Amino acid sequence: MKSILLSSLLSFALLLGCAPSEQEIFDKAMDIHERVITLDTHVDINVNNFTEETNYTQRLDTQVDLIKMEEGGLNVAWLIVYTGQDTLTEEGYADAYENAISKFDAIHRLTEEIAPDQIELATTSEDVRRIVAEGKKVAMIGVENAYPVGEDLSRIEEFYNRGARYMSLTHNGHSQFGDSNTGERDGEWMHNGLSDLGREAIAEMNRVGIMIDISHPAKTTNMETMELSAAPVIASHSSARAVYDHSRNLSDEELLRLKENGGVVQTVAFRGYVDGEKHAAWQEASRTILEEEAEKLGFEMVGWGDIREMSDEEREEYMEMYRTAQDNAEPRIENEVNVNTPPVSVADFADHIDYMVDLIGIEHVGISSDFDGGGGVYNWMDASETFNVTHELVKRGYSEEEIAMLWSGNLLRVLDEVQAVADGM
Template sequence: MKHLVGLLCTLTFFSCKEKTEKIPESLEDKALRIHNSVITIDTHDDFTVANFTDSINYTQKLDNQLNLPKMDIGGLDVSWLIVYTGQGELNKEGYAKAKENAMAKFDAIHRLCKDYAPDQIELALTSEDVRRITKAGKKVAMIGVENAYPMGEDLSEFENYYNLGARYISLSHNGHSQFCDSNTGEEDGKWLHNGLSELGKKAVAEMNRLGIMIDVSHPSKESMKQMIALSKAPIIASHSSARALCNHSRNLDDEQLLLMKENGGVVQTVAFASYLNTEKSEARTAYMRKLYDEVADSLGLENHKEIKKIADELAAKRKDAVLGVAVSDFVDHIDYMVNLIGVDHVGISSDFDGGGGIEGWQDASETFNVTLELVKRDYSEEDIEKLWGGNLLRVLDKVQEVATTLQ
């Protein structure tokens, strides 16, 4: 009888032990858990006003890279929608035309949040707004301005843009503006201001006063250095990567990265193929261009979307296909900058619908793949939270805190 009782006790012990033992969390499960727990922020998404109408808008899964259904699929919480204006002539006519473009884009963002999808997305102006809106289960829109050119020479426009919801502004894009030189001056060595113009220096002070983050992704290196010297608040690079890994004028070199750290700012690593690995990007582009021609000729097709779809499917199956720039290349830049300036000064951006998109993160629906790669490289949940938006929100808070002391 004792032997039977002992056997029953032994069996009971092992049965209970089996029930209490936890199944080890897989790497994918761990990444998904982290991805769902942190606030994911993409600081640069372009758009076209044509996709902000009653019949065509971001409530639909359109062919573009970012919209609400794709944000849902990929678990992307916050999109900084960009009021972008290309550089034009520095005169009244040019400023007027640019202003018309900018106002149309502001209006489109407000229509999305107020008219088309108020139950799905809301405009945020502060980090507190971001946390409140995501907690309520909605997506978040924030507004960045790419090129202050539409403001003309009227500094009061900065306050108008602030009131419309702009929380970061770049003083130039591709081409020198009335405020500062652009990175594109490296191509021919021609500069308009040798950094900031006098108007640009006043613009830095005005953005500090208002609580607008200064974006240095497109301005020249000298412009950026002068902005840091003048700014009383941290600055950001909304969509740039490490120049040490990819020698492109849109990226930041080590001197600039260290200045960003000293300033307390953040560099939002960008998923733009030619800014991550130019040679790899060009090789893939050449390979795909040839494949597009082959598909068009062999099947007698003319529709570009159809040709691209078939060619992409073929490239995915071919073992000899030239590989494109991928999420691993993107995270290489994150690794580099984290090692150089620390995890507190690095973030994430896509430049979707403005040329961005890489293998594994071609649109917002694939956002999880970035978190997965970070987990594969042993980034902690705390660090992933910082990279995906915590750092950016910290800078926004500091910029707005500085503004309260200046007003």
Template structure:
């Protein structure tokens, strides 16, 4: 059994309050399917402070992803992310970013080698994923969000591969030395008008060493450049459909068609503002008011995200301790809020899956959350609620084979194809 009793209880609690209550036959069918398929979430951010002897994912931390939550929700594979924010394009910036990236690689390896090797293993191939799942273990895989730490030394691409990275994006929020970011769209300000010359070389290096190219953050022109240069299929590790939600982080129909033609996969993301921005903003406004009222009652301050970013490290750490108190005290108010306001939920998320499947085919769509990086929706707000996605897929008529493709088989197929290209290029 890959679903724990707590996961099933959580499921029943979520859906007993849902307007679309599921009948027992549908629920039982979904549970059986969820038990049999390999479930992969391709984007979960990490904080190295949660990878210490005293504080690690073997415990049910206040994180959206950890081993107890994965067990409760039947999530088999978590892609843990080596993320680095975009800094200055100079040697000092590259050096600091590289140190940050290595600290996260090391943290993931500590989890699988020291803290919980009996419960979770690191996989770098589809065969290793299947072996670990068959052994009853959870699986960690490594994605790199932002190639900025590579600097201008392309040999680090192989180094990151050797450290376990199996996908990487060439930019994040801000233009990198390799690629323009989607963020340039807001003011129509670009650095390379797509990929830089270094970025073009990086694409082929990633092909050579078997690292999947992730297009979730680069600009549209950069993505088109990657499609034209890459010898292997591409992925979007955490993006949704722009036709349904007009956000620059989402993929429009022209780009989606390239995924169908190229053989890649779009991992639909459960990030509320990328699913339905209008609904997200309305609920977020009401939610913020609940937090502010609760903070006032506790004699604490509730800050907007921009204000938090301006705090120094010590002040930020103290604020997050206060924020945890505020969120705990606000639980009742938030539950009441769900009765008067409509949050972005699993049904909205699966609307994007439906659209993508119809547009580019069942073989090119997958699932991601962006947990611990801003992701999470009503009904799938942490890994323990993963079953709820499968239930909604069953409710909409997806077969077990189709659900298996969505939850992981498509992604594993692309990984195999990318690694086959690598073998051919090196051979």
């Protein structure tokens, strides 16, 4: 196993008195981080941040913007066309399609009108390498939930032409294409895997060259998908269920089938999926501190249901007080909670990477954040801290070649192979 081998090598190095210092490891990580192409396959967006007045050229209250990408050395961000699951009706499909198009348009607005000198849309691996070499940031597009396709499979090619290069057949809730991982939570199923329309969608995605994303569907859906797909698949933001048991993580059986398929799993830095119990303990301890600071301000915290019932003026006043309480609580959380009840960290995240590398090989593992969609772990809480992931990997003994594969090489390989399958069709 890789972890055992690294431990043995470290012990041998210590016996020889030649173990690298912390500074040497840091410097090596910095050099590697500057040379490799860093690529994050899952960043959610809000169309309100893609206007002339408010956009990613500014330091926004988001985990990702161009300033943070530059600070952290993040080269490529897959911006997500996300649509929540709703009714399987013509009206539902129409609303979902409108939502999806608004997000496609927002991404094109950023790359073509707002900041074309700073960020460019890529649809191929060659695009990615060219744009990075030109010193610009790269945007790519993934579709989270095929629900907006409705029952019109021609929209798959439309989404491809709009720049989408991966799409998941479901999100949190069963879709017209297949069952979601949420069936495991509530015990309710619709298709027992893929629907007939889902099987047709897989063939169409293979034909046009869109990578199939298996992060959100149920295990039954995923296993059937990998059996049917003529091209490798990806899990755009999932971790290892054997490390932490959550329905959004992939089982060993799924991971081994993904290896056979030639795909890649993009390990996700989502605290509840990395170690949900550890995160819950940290949340509870942090909440106590926050409530204490709110009480000092004479401010009573309430639930989101109560907040939704407030008038706009009341809500604005409440959120201003809440942010003040948060600011006051932050140093106490850092010095009290984080010491005694540590948060889920980059090290915990890297444990999932290690496990999956050991199980299926480094050629099939990558990295994702789920930023602005709930993602982030301590020391990688936004794009400005991206270097810390590389630093952790260097500390664990990964080589520059391996780190390059994890950050982008494996995902770009699958992108190329999926397009080759499409070209062959």
